[in-house]
Amino acid sequence: MLLILAFSLVIASVFLIIYRKNKDSILWLGLCTSLMLELCGVMLFIAKKGGISQEVLTFLYFSRNIYRKMQYFLITLGQLGYLIAIGRSLFPFFLLRIAMNYSMLPGLRKRKTWVKLSRVIPIMSLILYFPSVYRMIVHNRESMQEIIAKGNMIWINLYLTVSVVILLIEYFSISILFLKRQFQQTVIFLVSISAIYLIYYHQDPGQVYLFYGYSIAWNRGIGYLQINPSLASYIMLVIVNIICAVLGFYSLFKYTKGDYEVAMTDVVMERKFDTVRVGVSMFVHSMKNQLLANKVIYKRIDQIYSQPEPDTVKLKECIDALRATNDTMFTRIEELYRSVKSNSITMMPVNIQEIIDTALERFHNKFPDAGVRIQNEEVFMVLADKDHLCEAIYNLLINAEEAVIAAERGEEGQVCLKCRNERLYTLIEVSDNGLGMSKSQIKKIFDPFYSSKNSNYNWGMGLYYVREVVKSHLGKMRVESTEGKGSKFYILIPKYE
Numbered sequence: 001m002l003l004i005l006a007f008s009l010v011i012a013s014v015f016l017i018i019y020r021k022n023k024d025s026i027l028w029l030g031l032c033t034s035l036m037l038e039l040c041g042v043m044l045f046i047a048k049k050g051g052i053s054q055e056v057l058t059f060l061y062f063s064r065n066i067y068r069k070m071q072y073f074l075i076t077l078g079q080l081g082y083l084i085a086i087g088r089s090l091f092p093f094f095l096l097r098i099a100m101n102y103s104m105l106p107g108l109r110k111r112k113t114w115v116k117l118s119r120v121i122p123i124m125s126l127i128l129y130f131p132s133v134y135r136m137i138v139h140n141r142e143s144m145q146e147i148i149a150k151g152n153m154i155w156i157n158l159y160l161t162v163s164v165v166i167l168l169i170e171y172f173s174i175s176i177l178f179l180k181r182q183f184q185q186t187v188i189f190l191v192s193i194s195a196i197y198l199i200y201y202h203q204d205p206g207q208v209y210l211f212y213g214y215s216i217a218w219n220r221g222i223g224y225l226q227i228n229p230s231l232a233s234y235i236m237l238v239i240v241n242i243i244c245a246v247l248g249f250y251s252l253f254k255y256t257k258g259d260y261e262v263a264m265t266d267v268v269m270e271r272k273f274d275t276v277r278v279g280v281s282m283f284v285h286s287m288k289n290q291l292l293a294n295k296v297i298y299k300r301i302d303q304i305y306s307q308p309e310p311d312t313v314k315l316k317e318c319i320d321a322l323r324a325t326n327d328t329m330f331t332r333i334e335e336l337y338r339s340v341k342s343n344s345i346t347m348m349p350v351n352i353q354e355i356i357d358t359a360l361e362r363f364h365n366k367f368p369d370a371g372v373r374i375q376n377e378e379v380f381m382v383l384a385d386k387d388h389l390c391e392a393i394y395n396l397l398i399n400a401e402e403a404v405i406a407a408e409r410g411e412e413g414q415v416c417l418k419c420r421n422e423r424l425y426t427l428i429e430v431s432d433n434g435l436g437m438s439k440s441q442i443k444k445i446f447d448p449f450y451s452s453k454n455s456n457y458n459w460g461m462g463l464y465y466v467r468e469v470v471k472s473h474l475g476k477m478r479v480e481s482t483e484g485k486g487s488k489f490y491i492l493i494p495k496y497e
Contacts, residue, residue, distance in 0.1 A: 031094040038087030078131030081208035085129040092159035377420035396430040403434025425492040433486040
């Protein structure tokens with residue numbers, strides 16, 4: 001039962017590496033592998049120790065054949081004890097490294113010295129517990145056995161406590177709800193498998209090395225050195241393991257599923273766009289020709305206007321309307337064409353206030369009387385392509401204002417633009433209290449050429465363009481919306497320091 005649990009953790013971690021392919025996944029694999037090594041050592045030692053009832057044997061090993069194979073597996077007490085020592089020492093190290101990797105505390109992120117120092121004690125512990133070294137140190141020195149055992153318990157407890165504290169500090173410092181939910185899955189998984197580790201870490205590897213020595217055969221906590229283990233005690237032990245494992249696997253599954261869905265969305269979106277790329281280019285070309293023809297038409301209208309006694313009022317209205325329509329269509333076509341063809345992003349340090357001011361200037365050219373509530377919380381510089389990021393924010397502001405107008409909020413209508421630093425990211429949030437969207441609409445809004453508005457004036461490329469700009473900035477985008485209450489669009493780009 002415990003072996004299935006251990007191998008399952010490692011397999012799940014391997015899948016995580018395949019999907020994520022980053023440094024965090026390697027640390028998670030190390031954490032799960034160290035726990036697997038300890039559990040394997042425990043199961044081997046229980047089998048070799050013997051003295052367990054048939055019921056317990058069946059419960060732990062499923063069959064006597066498996067039990068016999070493990071009982072007679074060729075491994076010495078020294079090798080078995082060191083296998084347990086490796087898993088026991090590496091688990092708190094990997095847990096602390098994961099916690100430090102997720103932490104946004106300046107002292108931890110900027111000083112690599114802490115990372116190097118965190119390796120020292122586990123390495124010293126593994127050297128100390130090397131079978132020949134351990135036996136040499138504790139030979140005829142019973143007090144040294146206690147000192148080494150207690151010393152290791154102190155540093156292990158310290159690593160575990162510091163890890164939990166760092167993770168909790170990080171969790172409660174996250175203010176964005178969807179980021180908090182995502183990090184919650186990570187915390188649940190780490191706490192769950194740490195609970196499994198806590199069940200077994202009390203047992204010192206020295207108890208395996210010197211199993212036949214009376215002085216070392218002390219019994220601490222519930223573990224694999226109980227003298228007369230009962231079936232009930234093992235059932236309770238395994239039930240606790242299973243509960244922790246289920247919580248851990250569920251959290252790991254949700255964590256991996258979220259990243260997988262994002263990755264698959266990118267693939268599907270790219271395929272959708274590839275299928276229409278050629279058609280769009282031809283469409284743009286034909287539309288430009290039509291607009292040039294329209295220009296000739298309003299020149300002729302101007303000529304008619306210059307003739308004696310024309311209906312000047314109506315003629316002028318037609319000319320102005322045609323000119324305005326042409327200008328609007330040219331602008332839309334250029335935006336569409338740019339979003340199709342442009343794949344060049346030049347990023348450099350830019351003052352975020354400049355980007356906000358430029359986006360607002362473009363916004364007020366279209367909505368002169370509209371107000372936008374601005375909140376910039378100590379964000380000064382970002383690494384960005386100023387033109388593209390301005391255009392992306394402008395698109396979100398336009399959508400927000402149009403949603404407010406469609407909802408007929410009147411004076412209660414509100415569009416907000418907020419900037420702040422959140423963990424590793426600079427967060428740009430555009431929110432409104434407009435119509436909001438259903439879940440089915442949210443799934444479609446980033447599709448190229450999808451629009452819920454008047455298709456004569458909206459090409460459905462705005463949000464697709466925004467999403468591509470964010471991706472080009474190595475960032476993330478998130479939408480939260482409730483029908484009838486409004487929407488929030490989040491742009492997260494790597495924080496510039």
